[in-house]
Amino acid sequence: MKILTAKQTKELDAYTIEQDAISSINLMERASVAFTNWFLRKGFSQNNRKRPVFVFCGLGNNGGDGLAIARLLLGNQYEVTTCVVRYAETTSADFDQNYERLKKKHPIIEATEETHLPDIPANAVVIDALFGSGLNRTIEGIAAQAVKKMNRSGATLIAVDIASGLLPDSLSSGVIVRANYTISFELPKLALLLPHNDKFVGSWEAVSIGLNQTFIDDAPTSNYYVNTAFAQKIFKPRSKFSHKGSFGHALMIAGSEGKMGAAVMAVHGGLRAGAGLLTVHLPTRGYNVLQTALPEAMVSLDAHAQYVSNFPSIDDKKYSAIGIGPGLGKHSNTLRCLTKLLEKAQQPMVIDADAINLIAENQDKLLTNVPEYSIFTPHPKEFERLVGRTSTDYARLRTLKAFCQKHRVYVLLKGAHSALATPKGEVYFNSTGNPGMATAGTGDVLTGIITGLLSQRYTPFEAAALGMYVHGLAGDFAAKAEGQYSLMASDIINYMGIAFKTLENNANHE
Ligand SMILES: NC(=O)C1=CN([C@@H]2O[C@H](COP(=O)(O)OP(=O)(O)OC[C@H]3O[C@@H](n4cnc5c(N)ncnc54)[C@H](OP(=O)(O)O)[C@@H]3O)[C@@H](O)[C@H]2O)[C@@H](O)CC1
Numbered sequence: 001m002k003i004l005t006a007k008q009t010k011e012l013d014a015y016t017i018e019q020d021a022i023s024s025i026n027l028m029e030r031a032s033v034a035f036t037n038w039f040l041r042k043g044f045s046q047n048n049r050k051r052p053v054f055v056f057c058g059l060g061n062n063g064g065d066g067l068a069i070a071r072l073l074l075g076n077q078y079e080v081t082t083c084v085v086r087y088a089e090t091t092s093a094d095f096d097q098n099y100e101r102l103k104k105k106h107p108i109i110e111a112t113e114e115t116h117l118p119d120i121p122a123n124a125v126v127i128d129a130l131f132g133s134g135l136n137r138t139i140e141g142i143a144a145q146a147v148k149k150m151n152r153s154g155a156t157l158i159a160v161d162i163a164s165g166l167l168p169d170s171l172s173s174g175v176i177v178r179a180n181y182t183i184s185f186e187l188p189k190l191a192l193l194l195p196h197n198d199k200f201v202g203s204w205e206a207v208s209i210g211l212n213q214t215f216i217d218d219a220p221t222s223n224y225y226v227n228t229a230f231a232q233k234i235f236k237p238r239s240k241f242s243h244k245g246s247f248g249h250a251l252m253i254a255g256s257e258g259k260m261g262a263a264v265m266a267v268h269g270g271l272r273a274g275a276g277l278l279t280v281h282l283p284t285r286g287y288n289v290l291q292t293a294l295p296e297a298m299v300s301l302d303a304h305a306q307y308v309s310n311f312p313s314i315d316d317k318k319y320s321a322i323g324i325g326p327g328l329g330k331h332s333n334t335l336r337c338l339t340k341l342l343e344k345a346q347q348p349m350v351i352d353a354d355a356i357n358l359i360a361e362n363q364d365k366l367l368t369n370v371p372e373y374s375i376f377t378p379h380p381k382e383f384e385r386l387v388g389r390t391s392t393d394y395a396r397l398r399t400l401k402a403f404c405q406k407h408r409v410y411v412l413l414k415g416a417h418s419a420l421a422t423p424k425g426e427v428y429f430n431s432t433g434n435p436g437m438a439t440a441g442t443g444d445v446l447t448g449i450i451t452g453l454l455s456q457r458y459t460p461f462e463a464a465a466l467g468m469y470v471h472g473l474a475g476d477f478a479a480k481a482e483g484q485y486s487l488m489a490s491d492i493i494n495y496m497g498i499a500f501k502t503l504e505n506n507a508n509h510e
């Protein structure tokens with residue numbers, strides 16, 4: 001799914017009106033119905049009574065949506081208070097039409113100064129329709145006072161399209177609505193996916209309003225959203241005559257004294273992702289724990305007991321994928337081993353954890369030897385070690401894209417909505433996952449999954465995108481069954497089967 005800019009969204013809106021024989025007022029009605037349907041599904045009741053609704057409207061089309069939503073909720077027997085915040089003289093034509101339609105059956109509060117703004121009880125549901133994708137500067141005056149009043153109220157705040165004050169695709173400042181929910185029209189916006197905006201976005205959903213698909217298909221963008229349909233296109237079901245040789249042989253180099261569990265997690269992830277064969281190379285002290293936990297894996301033992309100091313021969317292309325990093329440690333002999341491996345390796349690798357840290361600390365020597373199209377899987381701190389500090393989410397995105405373009409590698413920057421950047425400078429944001437996954441070992445599982453997929457001849461991009469999607473989906477199934485609090489990395493492994501099965505089932509039904 002594509003992520004478009006505010007400017008493109010405006011053009012998409014206009015193109016739909018022109019090509020699809022729908023008037024702009026009817027498109028606004030569609031958007032308002034889509035929002036209201038979402039609202040009605042949620043219900044927003046308390047003790048079997050509908051909670052009071054307050055709608056704050058601006059003067060453009062976002063405000064027009066708010067007026068239409070107020071009318072639709074009145075029709076569904078909600079007690080609605082509507083306030084138009086008069087921050088300027090001019091109004092949009094569709095705002096005017098919806099204003100007239102509502103005014104006929106319902107009083108509208110006009111606010112030109114703070115004392116006109118209605119008091120909001122804490123049990124209310126507030127619909128924020130002040131500004132949408134047309135915002136182009138910080139909010140001031142009466143509109144800013146309305147935002148502050150909404151934020152202070154303690155009520156549940158729902159943003160129409162985007163929280164007022166939040167710019168859809170660049171850095172925002174000034175007062176911003178702190179929404180609990182955001183209902184975005186048609187496509188997600190970049191601002192919804194960035195960590196620093198979490199407090200303004202809440203949980204969000206994109207609802208379809210039938211905007212023109214040809215325009216969307218042709219629109220140039222470098223930002224994408226990896227949803228189910230996207231992952232499904234990458235997923236390859238197994239053919240009837242396949243055998244374990246069809247799914248490659250993965251090599252995982254991992255583990256050090258005290259961190260052998262990381263190797264176990266990564267190997268387990270790789271096996272559950274369907275690697276035909278998987279050899280793990282680890283320090284001798286890890287042998288018993290690994291083979292007891294995972295008899296399905298083959299083991300190549302290091303010369304050293306506590307850390308990795310060498311690796312098995314990769315000359316004959318025996319391994320279709322190599323992953324390195326989980327629990328590796330940073331011993332000087334491990335650094336030497338990594339240096340040699342990078343010199344020898346001919347194929348893209350999956351590089352995680354301490355392998356990233358070692359590369360970060362020895363960039364001059366190591367970075368140029370990383371095979372093209374390798375996949376780095378840093379968490380934010382590891383990424384910072386690699387590229388230095390960045391001041392904002394937007395600056396970090398720019399740095400991420402530039403790093404991938406310069407070094408011709410993929411970087412999967414982990415977090416909520418993990419961002420997979422490509423050597424072309426595109427970014428693919430993940431749709432799956434939950435905060436329960438912020439716990440030890442989950443990243444090791446991801447490294448295993450991506451290595452396992454890479455071994456099955458998925459391209460590096462496919463392995464990384466499908467891997468992050470399935471990893472998050474398994475985490476979501478685990479959280480649904482067990483809750484987020486107690487979620488552990490091994491729960492993600494346990495739900496990987498169900499995650500892959502949903503893709504298998506969908507593929508069979510196509
Ligand atoms: N696109 C779609 O698919 C669909 C879109 N729909 C809806 O339309 C919304 C976009 O509407 P919109 O373009 O009229 O802009 P909106 O956000 O209402 O702002 C109004 C005007 O305010 C102004 N302004 C800006 N910043 C300001 C500030 N800080 N303080 C004061 N004024 C400020 C600025 O005008 P300016 O003053 O710059 O001339 C701006 O034009 C979109 O989010 C969605 O809800 C749906 O109905 C149908 C499908």
Ligand SMILES: Nc1ncnc2c1ncn2[C@@H]1O[C@H](COP(=O)(O)OP(=O)(O)O)[C@@H](O)[C@H]1O
Binds near residue numbers: 437446
């Ligand atoms: N709030 C969150 N929402 C969704 N996924 C998350 C969240 N926090 C962490 N994750 C996921 O959990 C994993 C954590 O990886 P990492 O930090 O490397 O953990 P570890 O080093 O303990 O294995 C990543 O895949 C990340 O995307």
Ligand SMILES: [K+]
Binds near residue numbers: 128
């Ligand atoms: K809004």
